[in-house]
Amino acid sequence: MPDVLTHLKADVCVIGAGMVGLAHAIEARRRGFRVVVLERDSAAVGASVRNFGHLFFASQPDGPALSLALRSRERWLEVAGAAGLTLIPAGTLIVARAEDELAVLAAAAAAEPARRARLLTPIEAGRLAPLPIDGLSGALHSPLDLRVDPRTAVARLAHWLDRDPEVTLCWSTTLGAVSSGVVEGWTTDGARTRVQVTAPRVIVCPGPDYRTLAPELAAGLEPLTRCRLQMLRVGAPAGRRYAPALATGLSLIRYPAFADRPETAALRARLEAERPELIERGIHLLVTQLPDGDLIVGDSHTYADTLTAFGEETIDVLLLAEAARLLGVERLSVRERWLGVYPSVAAGSGGAGAPFRVTAPLGGVRVVENVAGIGMTLAMGFAAEVLNGVEAGG
Ligand SMILES: Cc1cc2nc3c(=O)[nH]c(=O)nc-3n(C[C@H](O)[C@H](O)[C@H](O)COP(=O)(O)OP(=O)(O)OC[C@H]3O[C@@H](n4cnc5c(N)ncnc54)[C@H](O)[C@@H]3O)c2cc1C
Numbered sequence: 403m404p405d406v407l408t409h410l411k412a413d414v415c416v417i418g419a420g421m422v423g424l425a426h427a428i429e430a431r432r433r434g435f436r437v438v439v440l441e442r443d444s445a446a447v448g449a450s451v452r453n454f455g456h457l458f459f460a461s462q463p464d465g466p467a468l469s470l471a472l473r474s475r476e477r478w479l480e481v482a483g484a485a486g487l488t489l490i491p492a493g494t495l496i497v498a499r500a501e502d503e504l505a506v507l508a509a510a511a512a513a514e515p516a517r518r519a520r521l522l523t524p525i526e527a528g529r530l531a532p533l534p535i536d537g538l539s540g541a542l543h544s545p546l547d548l549r550v551d552p553r554t555a556v557a558r559l560a561h562w563l564d565r566d567p568e569v570t571l572c573w574s575t576t577l578g579a580v581s582s583g584v585v586e587g588w589t590t591d592g593a594r595t596r597v598q599v600t601a602p603r604v605i606v607c608p609g610p611d612y613r614t615l616a617p618e619l620a621a622g623l624e625p626l627t628r629c630r631l632q633m634l635r636v637g638a639p640a641g642r643r644y645a646p647a648l649a650t651g652l653s654l655i656r657y658p659a660f661a662d663r664p665e666t667a668a669l670r671a672r673l674e675a676e677r678p679e680l681i682e683r684g685i686h687l688l689v690t691q692l693p694d695g696d697l698i699v700g701d702s703h704t705y706a707d708t709l710t711a712f713g714e715e716t717i718d719v720l721l722l723a724e725a726a727r728l729l730g731v732e733r734l735s736v737r738e739r740w741l742g743v744y745p746s747v748a749a750g751s752g753g754a755g756a757p758f759r760v761t762a763p764l765g766g767v768r769v770v771e772n773v774a775g776i777g778m779t780l781a782m783g784f785a786a787e788v789l790n791g792v793e794a795g796g
Pocket residue numbers: 417418419420421422423424440441442443445446447448449450451452453454455456457458575576577578607608609610611614615631632633700701741742743744771772774775776777778779780
């Protein structure tokens with residue numbers, strides 16, 4: 403261990419400056435707490451910058467999950483205004499190409515009115531985005547969904563927090579041990595200074611790196627697994643602009659607002675029979691536009707405790723074919739490819755279905771992991787629930 407020691411005091415110490423960690427830091431500041439954030443890297447480079455930037459509130463099922471999503475939306479609006487972050491309020495457009503897809507969309511449109519989702523004719527869908535409408539049977543627009551630029555959003559939030567004199571952001575600082583009230587870490591940028599933070603509340607948000615946590619934070623936990631996603635950045639055909647996030651019937655068997663409906667069983671069975679190459683690889687199509695016009699296209703889902711380092715070309719070929727079909731072009735020109743990883747609940751273990759796993763390994767300490775790949779959407783609202791629990795004295 404290095405000898406030089408930096409000692410900091412805070413009301414809340416957050417580990418991890420991805421979306422989940424920053425959401426907790428922001429919520430802690432809302433409550434007037436002094437905050438220290440420790441982040442292992444010199445900038446967040448995990449799932450929080452590798453995603454679509456799609457705040458898909460309408461993807462959450464009716465009831466408490468949708469309420470959480472809508473509270474998260476309120477927080478996003480409030481924080482974006484204060485932090486000078488652009489939120490694109492264009493919603494999600496999901497197109498249906500078959501009657502079973504339209505049946506799911508119709509059921510979703512008729513469900514909880516708070517979602518404000520509306521069933522559209524193909525012509526109406528074509529007015530929202532320049533898509534070919536031949537072969538569409540309808541579409542659903544959920545106008546409350548928002549979008550951020552995933553490549554800059556968390557950095558901007560961190561920068562905004564950094565300007566607050568009651569926040570100390572410690573980049574290149576890795577978490578070591580935690581005991582109730584004391585966090586030990588060390589810097590990794592050359593000097594290897596020991597950092598000790600005294601804080602009665604500690605929120606650990608390690609993303610998919612849960613296995614690097616000290617034993618006292620992980621003792622007795624059900625194992626998680628990890629999910630790897632393949633993603634692409636492509637040029638927009640003929641420089642077209644697509645305001646809403648775009649999805650197809652494939653997304654209806656993935657997001658719980660649709661996947662959990664009785665109408666979805668028939669669609670799932672058909673897709674499994676007709677498109678096994680997509681279903682086996684967990685492929686569904688989501689397309690969002692970056693501020694410069696390029697499109698983010700994804701994604702696939704491969705689960706393993708130790709993920710291979712290598713992308714599968716077949717997945718990219720399938721994704722590009724689905725995207726080209728949706729956008730009505732022959733081919734798309736790829737500019738970038740990347741992999742994203744998030745933690746996921748292991749098959750057969752408890753907790754499946756809940757978007758977050760929260761554990762309290764020590765008094766005043768919480769480990770918070772988004773295990774459903776929806777942390778950009780929900781973390782802003784969920785952080786309030788976690789801090790309520792810690793403040794209640796657990
Ligand atoms: C490809 C992809 C697409 C997605 N699309 C969407 C989307 O459109 N909408 C949506 O809502 N969600 C989406 N998600 C999910 C969303 O991105 C994640 O749920 C969210 O970003 C998780 O945030 P996080 O802070 O938990 O994790 P991360 O962003 O991975 O951040 C964790 C941070 O903790 C730090 N850390 C870990 N261990 C330590 C340690 N010991 N000491 C110090 N620091 C540590 C890491 O360095 C990292 O910066 C997507 C995910 C992926 C992978």
